Amino acid sequence: ATPGSVGTAGVANVTNVDDASSAFTNPAGMTYRENDEVQAGMEVLIPVNKFDSDIATAGGSDGGNAGDPAVIPGLFVVKGLNENLKLGFSVAAVAGGGLDYGENFVGRYQAYKAALQTVGAGPSLGYRINDMLSIGAGIYMLYTTFNQKIAVNQSFFGANDGTVHFDDIDDISYQWTAGLTFQPTDRLLFGFTYLSEADVDLSGDLKTSGLQGAFQNLLGNADSITVDFDLPESFNFGLRYRATENLTLLADSNYQRWSQFSQTNVRIDVGPAGETIVTGFDRDWKDTWHVGGAFKYDFGENHLVAMGISYDSSPVTNKDRTADLPIDEQFRVAAAFGKENPIGLSYSVSG
Structure with missing residues (x-):
């Protein structure tokens, strides 16, 4: 994570020409880097996720704060092949999150514990066509892991809950991106990126405990179990305007096709009998849109302040929202202070 990304609530990503993380956010932006660069970042995420138990019908607790803290690393490299052609490499978190409501959670029959992590790694290229236009593209190998525990209601048999556990099911998939930057004046720059859909086919062990009867x-x-879903494609547009020598204004918008993620297919293989159970469900997710604005101010002497605000619409209605993916509309407000030292280490604080 960098002050330009974290401190602007992500608004700076599509017009990022400031550091090596452009290898991941918009490969065309690498053409603005005059020197070879290596950049590493780390972000600490401390989520707060609480469930309103008043709307649930099953007995149990509200789970308290179910959010699991996470450390999100990133590594970015830019290497100049010639004056106009840049090679990049990135390792970064693409998606993820974790929840742990506890075994007595009122929504335990949907899920009471879940963790999804997707990390992407791969090369990218950026090419400067002329003084105004640069293009870029990249391909990433995605490694996804998923764990989930679901309680099984066995009150009909007069028995306690059983448990079904998806144990470290994983997959390797691929996703590609393409981008451009267009700079009609010294002060104004536009950016555009496209991120492709990715087909994720998770497979691994299915474990059960305490099951009774049927x-x-x-x-x-x-x-064993296989879970199949798609990560969505997205279209991202941004602009940056250098209002003064020290002040840069930024704006962005995007459209993400979360309807592609909505359908989940599940296949369960049953041991010695060789039987296969195939099922699927639709989460009724919709496509989303995003808008954001930010600024960065350079105080000189390697001191930078950034602040941003953004909004993402909800992919799902209150009626269709589930305990394992309790996603709603998102308002983000972020600020950061950054300082570089001679070895290129930047410090930032954001919230």
Whole structure:
């Protein structure tokens, strides 16, 4: 993470020409880097996620704060092949999050514990066509892991809840991006990026415990599971305007096709019998849009202040929202102070 990304609530990403992280955010921006660069960042995420138990019908607790803290690293490299052609490499978190409501959570029959992590790594190229226009593209290998625990309601049999556990199911998939920057004047720059859809086919062990009766007969011998879904494509547009020698104004918008993620297909293989259970469900997710604005102010002597605000619409209605992915509309307000020292280390604080 960098002050330009974290401190602007992500608004600076699509017009990022300031550092090596452009290899990931918009490969065309690498053409503005005069020197070879290596940049590493780390972001600490401390989420607060609380469930309103008044709307639930099952007995149990509200789960308290279910958000799991996470450390999000990033590594970015830019290497000049010639004056106009730049090669980049990135390792960064693409998506993820974790929740732990506890075994007595009122929504435990949807999920009471879940963790999804997707990390992307891959090369990118940026090419300066002329003084105004640069283009770029990249391809990333995505490694995704998913864990989930779901309680099984066995009150019909007079038994306690059973548990179904997706245990470290994972997959390697691929995603590509293309971008451009257009700078008609010394002060004004436009950026555009496209991020492709990615097909994720998670597979791994399915474990059960405490199942009774028909549930034991159905799933007791299950030994593997496959979960198939798509990460959405997105279209991203941004601009930056250098209002003064020290002040830069930024704006961005994007359209993400979360409807592509909506459908999830599940296949369960049942041990010795060789049977296969195939099912699927639609989360009724919709496409989303985003707008944001930010500024960066350079005080000189390697001191930078940034602030941004952004809004993302919700992909799902209150009626269709589930406990494992409790996503709503998002308002982000962020600020950062950054300072570089001779070894290129930047410090930032954001919120």
